[in-house]
Amino acid sequence: MSNLARIAITGASGRMGRMLIETIGQSDKAEVTGAVERPGHDWIGQDLGLCLGGAETGVTVTDDAATAFAAADVVIDFTAPAATLGFASAAAETGTAHVIGTTGFTDEDLTALSAFGGDIAIVRAGNMSLGVNLLTQITKQVAAALGPDYDIEVVEAHHNRKVDAPSGTALMLGQAAADGRGVDLNEVSDRGRDGITGARKQGDIGFAVIRGGGIVGEHDVIFAGPGERLILRHIADDRGLFARGALTAALWTLGKAPGEYDMLDVLGL
Numbered sequence: 001m002s003n004l005a006r007i008a009i010t011g012a013s014g015r016m017g018r019m020l021i022e023t024i025g026q027s028d029k030a031e032v033t034g035a036v037e038r039p040g041h042d043w044i045g046q047d048l049g050l051c052l053g054g055a056e057t058g059v060t061v062t063d064d065a066a067t068a069f070a071a072a073d074v075v076i077d078f079t080a081p082a083a084t085l086g087f088a089s090a091a092a093e094t095g096t097a098h099v100i101g102t103t104g105f106t107d108e109d110l111t112a113l114s115a116f117g118g119d120i121a122i123v124r125a126g127n128m129s130l131g132v133n134l135l136t137q138i139t140k141q142v143a144a145a146l147g148p149d150y151d152i153e154v155v156e157a158h159h160n161r162k163v164d165a166p167s168g169t170a171l172m173l174g175q176a177a178a179d180g181r182g183v184d185l186n187e188v189s190d191r192g193r194d195g196i197t198g199a200r201k202q203g204d205i206g207f208a209v210i211r212g213g214g215i216v217g218e219h220d221v222i223f224a225g226p227g228e229r230l231i232l233r234h235i236a237d238d239r240g241l242f243a244r245g246a247l248t249a250a251l252w253t254l255g256k257a258p259g260e261y262d263m264l265d266v267l268g269l
């Protein structure tokens with residue numbers, strides 16, 4: 001019997017789903033034992049490897065999440081908010097840990113997700129990379145050190161297929177800046193400027209969004225002060241970065257008590 005961690009992938013045909021399958025395929029610690037797609041998807045009932053244009057894997061793509069999750073130790077989920085809520089419920093039913101990379105949740109979604117942390121280990125992060133999670137810590141530190149005459153702006157750029165804005169990463173960085181300043185992000189965030197907006201309000205944390213081409217993910221945190229600007233930047237060069245982070249998180253959940261965790265917990269930052 002294999003001692004590899006058994007992983008189910010949701011949204012298997014998506015950009016991140018494919019990258020996760022490739023990354024886990026190269027790992028000597030884990031294997032893909034389940035692949036889930038939405039009902040009616042072309043891949044349902046087909047062998048996962050053949051769907052991806054490779055050799056047969058023996059894993060049949062399914063729309064029955066509960067059955068796929070029951071045969072796995074952990075689910076890795078990069079899909080969409082409504083889908084992830086359903087998958088969290090199924091994972092809680094089967095007692096399977098859930099690693100969530102999906103972004104674009106509302107506050108209500110996040111409250112609903114939290115409830116499942118009582119049943120299973122959930123790791124959720126808007127960005128699974130070491131660099132971005134380190135950057136949240138640095139952002140918090142810089143925001144705490146600089147006074148209110150340093151305006152904080154978060155600028156993010158992504159590919160033209162991305163459906164949510166600002167990105168999950170931008171929101172993590174904005175939250176870190178707000179934490180550093182000891183303020184509530186909801187009260188200071190400025191997320192859309194157009195027309196006669198009036199002057200910038202001191203203390204606001206602004207968000208600006210660029211969408212185009214195949215940009216994997218770029219984030220700047222700008223501290224614009226009197227006579228100087230400090231810019232903290234992260235650039236993701238390829239999606240394998242996020243998949244490797246998600247695999248690290250998945251392996252970390254093995255044997256973990258139920259609860260809500262993030263990548264700071266996983267990475268020990």
Ligand SMILES: NC(=O)C1=CN([C@@H]2O[C@H](COP(=O)(O)OP(=O)(O)OC[C@H]3O[C@@H](n4cnc5c(N)ncnc54)[C@H](OP(=O)(O)O)[C@@H]3O)[C@@H](O)[C@H]2O)C=CC1
Binds near residue numbers: 102103129
């Ligand atoms: N945390 C991180 O580090 C990262 C997070 N992300 C986030 O991950 C998410 C996915 O990104 P990406 O892979 O680029 O997006 P894609 O659109 O390429 O992939 C999403 C996949 O999820 C599937 N899906 C949607 N709803 C369901 C459902 N109900 N049941 C089963 N499958 C479903 C889609 O299927 P269909 O095509 O049929 O809709 C698609 O295969 C986004 O929220 C993105 O922001 C991305 C990269 C890194």
Ligand SMILES: O=C(O)C1=N[C@H](C(=O)O)C[C@H](O)C1
Binds near residue numbers: 162170217
């Ligand atoms: O949709 C993406 O592609 C990405 N989404 C995440 C986000 O919303 O921050 C992470 C990464 O930047 C890529």
